[in-house]
Amino acid sequence: MNAVTLRVNDRTVSAEVEPRTHLADFLREDQLLTGTHVGCEHGVCGACTLMVDGRPVRSCLTFAASCADAEVRTIESFDEDPLMGRLRAAFSRRHALQCGFCTPGMLVTAYDIVRRLPDADEVRIREELAGNLCRCTGYAGIVEAIRDVLADPVPAAVQPIPRTGPEPRTVASGRTRADPPVAPDPASRFPDPFGAIEDGVTLGRSIPFDLPPDRLWELVKRIDAVVACLPGAKLAGPPEGDVLDGTFMVAIGPIRATFAGKAAVGFDEAARSGTVRGRGGDTRSRSSADGAMDFRVVPDGSGGSRVEVELTYRLKGPLAQFGRPAIVSGVIDRLLSDFAANFSALARGEPAAAAAPAGGIGLVLGALLARLRKTIGW
Numbered sequence: 001m002n003a004v005t006l007r008v009n010d011r012t013v014s015a016e017v018e019p020r021t022h023l024a025d026f027l028r029e030d031q032l033l034t035g036t037h038v039g040c041e042h043g044v045c046g047a048c049t050l051m052v053d054g055r056p057v058r059s060c061l062t063f064a065a066s067c068a069d070a071e072v073r074t075i076e077s078f079d080e081d082p083l084m085g086r087l088r089a090a091f092s093r094r095h096a097l098q099c100g101f102c103t104p105g106m107l108v109t110a111y112d113i114v115r116r117l118p119d120a121d122e123v124r125i126r127e128e129l130a131g132n133l134c135r136c137t138g139y140a141g142i143v144e145a146i147r148d149v150l151a152d153p154v155p156a157a158v159q160p161i162p163r164t165g166p167e168p169r170t171v172a173s174g175r176t177r178a179d180p181p182v183a184p185d186p187a188s189r190f191p192d193p194f195g196a197i198e199d200g201v202t203l204g205r206s207i208p209f210d211l212p213p214d215r216l217w218e219l220v221k222r223i224d225a226v227v228a229c230l231p232g233a234k235l236a237g238p239p240e241g242d243v244l245d246g247t248f249m250v251a252i253g254p255i256r257a258t259f260a261g262k263a264a265v266g267f268d269e270a271a272r273s274g275t276v277r278g279r280g281g282d283t284r285s286r287s288s289a290d291g292a293m294d295f296r297v298v299p300d301g302s303g304g305s306r307v308e309v310e311l312t313y314r315l316k317g318p319l320a321q322f323g324r325p326a327i328v329s330g331v332i333d334r335l336l337s338d339f340a341a342n343f344s345a346l347a348r349g350e351p352a353a354a355a356a357p358a359g360g361i362g363l364v365l366g367a368l369l370a371r372l373r374k375t376i377g378w
Contacts, residue, residue: 006064024038025064039102054073087111096141102132109128110146111156129142209307211344213272221267247259257282276293285317292312
């Protein structure tokens with residue numbers, strides 16, 4: 001059992017919880033806060049969405065023990081919140097309420113949308129709602145309700161609390177440890193640049209560029225430029241030799257993860273080829289990723305060139321549940337497409353064509369559509 005103290009709806013709560021107890025179960029069964037609904041229990045349906053430190057999270061994927069010292073807000077805590085009051089009224093007016101099972105999670109996500117995206121249009125609202133499933137309303141009423149509030153918003157009382165790194169804490173046995181206990185620590189597990197990724201998924205891609213091979217190869221060797229062209233990627237500082245330290249952010253609806261880690265890069269000048277081996281982790285979701293990429297610049301026979309890429313990856317942790325190969329393959333295609341557009345713009349001395357990090361229902365649906373087209377030959 002773990003001793004945990006957290007703030008739940010402005011009330012300090014201390015309890016003994018099993019390491020595997022999810023926050024949703026802790027709130028419903030121990031705190032009797034049944035406004036948090038549990039649907040799929042796989043982080044897919046969004047019914048259990050609530051706020052932790054002012055950010056929407058899946059409470060069915062979040063361990064209660066990992067929320068020590070966190071500020072947890074369930075739907076019951078928003079009774080007097082002006083923005084939530086506006087949303088509740090709009091949901092009623094727009095007939096966005098039917099069976100109501102998804103409604104607590106929908107309202108929390110809607111609160112986050114209005115607070116974070118004041119200029120969101122219908123397409124963006126639907127993207128942000130990608131992680132909340134409703135089988136009654138067809139979403140039309142929900143989307144209209146959010147648009148109503150965006151047209152005349154009020155300030156959000158609940159704002160994200162700045163995050164700091166985990167502080168060492170003393171446990172009952174007198175030992176000192178970091179919390180969360182098994183969060184990935186990329187810096188302490190630097191990847192073997194020649195190591196294989198066991199049980200990984202491998203994808204091969206060919207990215208065309210309207211650039212001569214010599215010009216493309218010179219650009220590929222500019223590590224900072226390559227990273228800047230990949231939406232969601234950011235270097236923590238200048239490369240140290242062939243070693244990179246940085247982050248990569250992805251967001252699908254309310255599910256957001258920032259993988260921080262290191263990568264080793266190598267180039268073969270004669271063969272115009274290279275390798276990248278990297279490892280990163282998202283502390284909040286306790287997920288980790290390993291990746292290995294081999295690439296080669298080759299002429300296309302018509303004055304242009306292309307980059308042949310072979311990518312192997314492996315996901316671990318709760319986010320791996322969303323890492324189905326078919327979906328990830330489509331998402332990577334979209335990322336590479338945006339990267340190619342940005343890289344071509346860089347070569348022309350123009351601003352990046354795509355700057356938003358990977359995320360949104362459009363990206364997922366695009367991946368599914370591409371797979372459908374491939375399957376049926378459309």
